[in-house]
Structures are given as C-alpha cells and as structure tokens.
C-alpha cells in the first residue's frame with residue numbers, strides 16, 4: 001500500500017503495539033447491544049464489523065452504559081423540551097402533529113433512504129417539517145438544536161439493528177458513496193478505507209483506530225463536549241488528511257453516509273454514543 005509519510009510514521013511507527021478491538025460487552029441500562037457481527041456480503045476485505053465503542057478506553061466505554069452517566073443525555077433532555085415548543089408561522093410544535101416521539105422507533109435504522117428520488121437523512125426529514133409544515137427556519141446541520149433532536153429521535157431505535165436499503169432506487173447513491181469511501185484525497189492522499197478498513201485496531205497518535213462506523217451518531221465527544229453529527233465527523237476526518245471537506249448536508253456526504261450505514265448493517269443503534 002502506498003501511504004503518505006506522515007501516516008506511515010503515525011500508524012506504522014506504533015504498529016508493533018497494534019491492539020485489536022476488545023472483547024467487552026456493551027450493556028446499556030440492562031440491555032445488551034450488539035457491537036460485533038458478521039460483515040455484510042458487499043464488504044470483500046472485512047469479515048467482522050465492530051462498533052467504535054469496542055476501541056475506546058474502559059473509562060469512555062463506561063460512560064455509555066448508564067444514561068445517568070452519559071453526557072449525551074443532557075442534550076436529549078433539551079430536545080424533549082424543544083419537542084413541545086411552538087415555533088414558526090403556523091403556531092405549531094413537533095408535538096402538535098406527532099403524538100409521541102416513541103413512534104419514531106426504527107426510523108434511525110433505515111436512514112438515509114430515498115424519498116421521491118432523493119436521498120434523505122434524519123436532518124432532512126426534521127427540517128422538512130420545520131420549513132414546510134411549521135413555517136419555521138431550518139436548523140443548521142450540525143448545530144445544537146439539530147444534533148439534540150437527531151439524538152432524541154435516534155434514541156428511540158437504540159438496540160435495534162442498522163438496516164438501510166442499498167438496492168433499487170438507493171443503488172446509485174450507494175455506489176457513489178462507495179466510490180467516495182475508496183477515493184484518495186487531500187495532501188496526504190488517503191481514502192477513508194486506508195484508515196478505517198486497512199488499519200483499524202492500529203494506534204494513530206494517541207487514538208485507537210476503529211472501523212469508522214456510524215451506528216452511534218450523533219456522538220457525544222469528550223474532545224468538544226457536545227453532540228457531533230455524522231457529517232461533522234466526516235468533515236473532521238477529511239481535514240485531518242488535509243483535504244477540502246465536502247459540504248455538510250451535500251450530496252457527497254449523504255451518499256457516504258448511506259454507504260457507511262450499509263457497512264454497519266446488523267450493528268445495534270447506540271445513539272447517543274460516547275467517544276473521545
């Protein structure tokens with residue numbers, strides 16, 4: 001594999017001490033979540049897929065096992081308040097039309113999906129209600145109100161298996177996402193696959209490389225003490241390899257999100273997860 005010098009030092013300088021994912025079991029509030037399963041058939045070079053939780057330190061892991069300790073839950077609480085808040089020209093709150101947020105159970109496992117020929121994510125669905133049904137302003141993709149609401153809605157699917165559609169109408173989007181995943185970009189000339197497929201388990205600087213799964217998003221990161229969106233994380237990884245990131249909410253990241261979701265088929269939704 002041709003690999004840039006910076007990453008060669010960072011990754012392979014420590015490769016002797018490469019450690020795999022651990023064997024820990026994730027129990028959240030007494031329920032066991034699936035953090036490891038057979039890779040879906042479309043993944044040629046990986047046999048088993050693992051949640052990013054399996055690569056974190058035991059201290060970080062522990063934060064996700066109890067909702068009282070999970071710092072992401074504070075943001076979920078703000079979304080519960082937001083749910084009943086009237087906003088926009090129509091004088092409506094989410095709760096004016098949606099009886100119970102628990103009715104969204106299962107939705108997280110199916111997103112992104114194709115609606116009327118377009119690939120849509122959770123953020124798109126929420127903003128469609130805000131702009132078209134409430135007469136309110138769209139929320140910014142990775143800002144607090146949006147990540148809190150995607151966490152609250154995602155939480156309703158916690159413990160359920162990721163199960164996105166990749167065929168039929170979804171196929172062209174999925175193909176595009178796959179291509180992006182394997183395309184080298186940036187000054188370091190690297191693809192997502194170079195780290196998250198070829199080198200997971202390796203220590204890179206002080207970080208333990210995972211498979212880059214998205215089953216836990218939005219994710220509370222200790223690093224910035226807030227919930228982080230999927231596209232926000234993609235952006236960060238692209239910046240790290242000194243590439244110009246695609247736009248949050250744009251076609252490239254939506255396609256990449258679908259492809260990544262499909263690489264995690266069968267893993268439990270962990271929303272909101274905790275990472276470093």
Ligand code: HEC
Pocket residue numbers: 083092093094095096097098104107125126129130133134149153
């Ligand atoms: C005026 C009524 C109305 C309001 C207010 C409203 N929604 Fe909706 N929402 C709908 C309708 C109608 C649909 C499409 C049909 C469906 O799936 O229930 C929908 C769909 C959705 C979906 C996709 C559900 C799916 O299974 O595809 C989500 C998520 C959602 N709304 C979240 C919200 C949130 C969050 C708010 C508040 C910020 C909100 N909605 C406010 C009426 C509304």
Ligand code: HEC
Pocket residue numbers: 007051052053055181190191192193194195196204207208209210211212213214216219233234237238240241256260275
């Ligand atoms: C130089 C190596 C490198 C490259 C290339 C890279 N990442 Fe990452 N990525 C990391 C590191 C380090 C982390 C934090 C530790 C971890 O979870 O792997 C991370 C974390 C992630 C996570 C969070 C996983 C979780 O469990 O929360 C996702 C998702 C992700 N990356 C997606 C991508 C995508 C998509 C690309 C390509 C656009 C990409 N990464 C390219 C190094 C990389």
